[in-house]
Amino acid sequence: MPPSLRVAALVGLLPSVVLAANVTTPNPGTTYGTWDGWGTSLAWWANAFGGGSSATTLANLFFTTETVTFDGVSLPGLGLNIVRYNAGACSFNADPDGDTMVESPDIPSIKQMAAFWTNWESTDPTTSDWTWTVDANQRNMLSLAVQRGAIAELFSNSPVWWMLYNLNPSGSNDGSSDNLESWNYDQHAIYLANIAQKAKESWGVTFTSVEAFNEPSATYWVGTDGTQEGCHFDVSTMSSVIGYLSTELSSRGLTSTIISASDEETYDLATSTLSQYTSAALSKIGRINVHGYEYGGGRRDTLYSAVKAAGKKLWNSEYGESDATGLSLASNLMLDLYWLHNTAWVYWQVLDVEGWGLITADINSATTSGVAQKYFVLAQFTRHIRPGMTILSSGQANTAVAYDASSKLLAIVAINNAASSQVLEFSLSEFATPGTSGALVSRWETQMVSGGIQYEEFSDTFLSGSTFSATFPANTIMTFEVSNVVL
């Protein structure tokens, strides 16, 4: 029985309505590291939209917090600061043996990402066996993002086609067999290291990390009917490739570039793969990347514990689904922040088909058709939990809390994902200075329903002592900023 009701019962008066407040009390004594940021992978959307004048508008929209006019609408920039660049696996030339790439009949050309190493005769990236003019659109969006302050990761969905047993960059014929030829483990590492070196020398991009695999334990990368680039790797093969990659990066002086691994589809697969790396491979890995395709399922807490025990960083490097309202996105992201304690979160494709896209787009025709509610839901997080802030224990799974020591600013993001409205109270009683009583708490609100309000700012919430509260309509996300907070 809540305390307020207990008092009423004791004095023998049961009022008709006594609602115990739902109070969230963040704990500044427990922290989960420095937030590295928010991002998107480039690949297909940047291949389609990365050229021309609209590329600059999109870069401003995604990689700044400015107000940007897009398709005649004024939008809050998302302020993403992580960009993942996809090293392509496709080319249409014959290799020195006369072999050519085998293509899945189901892969659209916009998803055939161009490879830089088109001929295996020379590992030297200055020879004509390497073509650096391809993939101009994705490279342009990479540059625009980095010019706006983003950090970059290089990732691969499949090794280049000629390194593969079946020459098919959509996967092996059965999906469950390794497709990278055993004599090409180092070649895949050389490919990625040469791209990282070229980017540093010629593109103005020093990759923060390199990821050699994408969902490598999956058995759904099947060459005969794949719709994208993909490749299965056994864990022992991953360990070997990681060793080569470490050697190739350091021999090129790329000492600030870490290796991330292995972008498994789910939290549980990531935990399993992590437990099977050789100790040599594990020692070369700087960060565990995991994808969020287990949504509400999976043991995020188990993965967090395993990664922490291994002394690595942890990112959710890929998330996406088809719920355009943003309700699924916000719910699953809250679960990440509460249980997984990742220090970055990366959306897969910001421009994509209806539901998946933050902006609805057809990449094949390079056309867009509107901004999804999901865009504004994500803005509630990305514009307020900024890189460099410290993530604090929030006290409740529907709430995320971040703190900026230099500006003494506390950001609180909370969701009500129930179908009825709810009053939520926030207590800063655990802070040394819980802000200034009576001060304005800035508030932003987005309803996670189609047609709902979109990232509106309100000046209607005030600290009373160390607490404040707000009435959350059904399926609503709110962000609060409290000034003058000291831990």
Ligand SMILES: *[C@@H]1O[C@H](CO)[C@@H](O)[C@H](O)[C@H]1NC(C)=O
């Ligand atoms: C408080 O509200 C949150 C968010 O809706 C909910 O998850 C939690 O169960 C509520 N707590 C109580 C005690 O009702």
